[in-house]
Amino acid sequence: MSKIEMGNYAILFVDKIKELDQYFDKFNNHNKVFVITDSTVYGLFKANFEELTKREIVWLVVPAGDSNKNTDSYLKLLTDLIEKHLNKTDLIVAFGGGMITDLTGFVAATIYRGVRFISIPTSLIAQIDSSVGGKNGINYSSYKNQVGSFYDPVMVLISHEWLEKLPERQILNAMGEIVKTALIGDLKLYEYLEKNPNIEITQKLIKKAIMIKRKFVLKDYYDQNVRHVLNFGHTYGHAIESESNFSISHGEAVAHGLLKSLEIGERLKITQPGLKDRVEKHLFKAK
Structure with a gap:
């Protein structure tokens, strides 16, 4: 096992989770845990998850899809958690992709003015982005991520095993975020990705x-200045998601947003000429 320290919490990396109680026990010794997931992940991994803990699991299942990261789902989760007797010292688990980690983080931040939660991201885009950095929230009407907070999990637990059952499209969807991250923070990594468009997704790459x-988050946790760089491709990307009623995935939308941003940057002569075409060819080859 290895880890990355994020200030108030750690991101732990394990090849395969053998049992979960060793992680839950760090935060309380209760005999139950409240797990928020979506209908797809529930269908794929419910049995696996139940084998990993001796605690009673209180399942709260949200319909899959980013269009369900909304006020209705948020309010229903609040109601269900209160009716199922969640208390201030209980532990909530976000078990799913980016939609679930965003939604659960906001629920945990606001119910009883804050309840501890652990994030177990099951999609690549959640492992590299959505579960990292403390941002959470929901869509409001047709507007992407307009209601939310900054609230850290007490732990993020990343395991490659969850990615093994994901459709290939879900892996490819994360390439927009991976390319964005490389462009803003590690050009050597981008050049490597460019030469290897069908690279195997490894724990090393995720780290x-x-x-x-992490570098941007620790410098500007509340997103007031330098952290804005992480939004590269997201202004257009979020508009594309909203306009499609969230039928276009976040990763695909960010990929298109990157290209539009690079195109405008070249027109304004603040972006290296030809970079937009390079990135477009790379993303096309990766798909």
Whole structure:
């Protein structure tokens, strides 16, 4: 096991989770845990998860899809958690992709003015981005991530095993975020990705992407200045997601947003000429 320290919490990396109680026990010794997930992850991994803990699991399942990261889901989760007798010292687990880590973080931040939560991201885009940095929130109406907070998990637990059952498209969706991260923080990494468009996604690559994001997060946790760089491609990307009613995935939208941003940068002569075409060819080859 290895880890990355994020200030108030750690991101732990394990090849395969053998049991979860050793992690839960660091924060309380209760006999139950509240797990928020979506319908897809629940169908794929419910049995696996239940084998990893002796605690009673209180499942809260949200319909899959980013269009369900909304006020209705948020309010229903608050109601369900209160009716299922969540208390201030209980532990909530975000078990899923970026939609679930965003939604659960906001629920945990606001219910009872803050309840501890652990994030177990099951998608590549959640492992490299959504579960890292303390941002969480929900979509409001057709507007992406307009309601939220900054609230850290007490732990992020990353395991490659969850990625093994993901459709290939979900892996490819994360390439927009990986390319963005390399462009803003490690040009050598970008050049390597460019030469190897169908690179195997390894724990080493995930760690590299997280370490780049970590640098910006620790300098500007509340997103007032330098952390804005992490939004490269996201202004257009979020607009594309919203306009599609979230039928276009976040990773695909960010990829298109990167290209549009680079195109404008070249027109303004603040971006290296030809970079937009290079990135477009890379993303096309990766798909």
